[in-house]
Amino acid sequence: MSKQERDSIMNLLVQVDTDDQRYRSALQSVQSQYGGNSPEMKSLIGKMNTADSINLIKVSAILDHYGWLGAKEIGNQGNVTLFMVIQHSRSEAQEKYLPMMRDAVKKGNANAGSLALLEDRVALHHGQRQRYGSQLMWDMRTNQYRLSPLEDPDNVDARRLAVGLPSLQEYLALFGLEWNLDEYKKTAAVNEAEFFKHNPM
Template sequence: MKHLSLLLCIFITTVMCSQTTIEHKNPSKQQLDSLKNTLETIFMKDQTFRRIYLEAEEKLGKDSEAYEYFWEVVETQDKILEKQVTDIIDKFGWLGISQVGRLANVTQWSVLQHGSVSSKEKYAPLLKASVLKKESRGTHYARLIDRMLVNSDKPQIYGTQIDYNSGKKPMFFPIEKPEYINHRRKEIGMTEIQNFAKEKKIEWNILQKEK
């Protein structure tokens, strides 16, 4: 519980600091139209190679130099797209669904998911603030946070990350205080963990508590 409390305190502090020290410009209608088009194009670039990586793996060979180069190209592009998206967020803040539409809104999260840890940490509070205003999806924030935690060998807090390699059956990566997970998921508009577990064919029998 101490770990979770510390984590939440860090994010709350970061949100407060970002709100008080960063002033974002209010984009005009014309700027929003342009940003929408730009972000949708970025999304296309972000997803194109990822849609064919299985085919590339099959044709090039998983351990081949060609397949290694394939991912080098993807990683190089990821850095370029990350810079483009973070420049937009730095200037205008996290753009909500009502401003640029669902696809352009998703682009910001998608690119950050493939970006650096420092960018995830910096912009996660802005995404959460957008989620609480119902201008972004809670699942995106949860996946961003959980991925950071799992990649740091720490327990996730929303239960979005699944380990498919630990055995024959999929299972959740370790979860911090799993008896309170539905409380945390509810705070950002997510469905109960039981529903998600059933969808992924994972057994869930941990009794939930309210704080």
């Protein structure tokens, strides 16, 4: 890859990153103020989905031509942006690039913690429980986030630690939630049935 190509990719990814976060930064406040099923929320999600589709076209062109570029080639932010666009894309793209990202992690060109997030999303899409507890769902009844179905909750923190993620308690605290293992187990069956009812494969 020439310096001109590298600079061009890095500049493109700066704009992609801006577009990726433009609408997401307002999601939580709009959900809290108007509700998850409000016209305001639907409008915001529509704009976000359009931006995601455009970003995926740009990032797919990079990945399909160069492979998963590491931070040494496109900088830390550029490398993170590749992941974020795939993480925010439709399931078909996530599944297409998941093997590429797994290989990139082995080569040191992608972050293991980021891969864990993508693994969780793909698992949930296939009707399986997530392994790392990275994915939350919006509860229309309580108007707040709730943890999506989780495999082997007793050992989730060990799995998170192994890929460099903070404890589940620390992570959930970012969303104003507490991690209570016993409470999770008590309500897991009901929560899972509700989740997979509203999120079929």
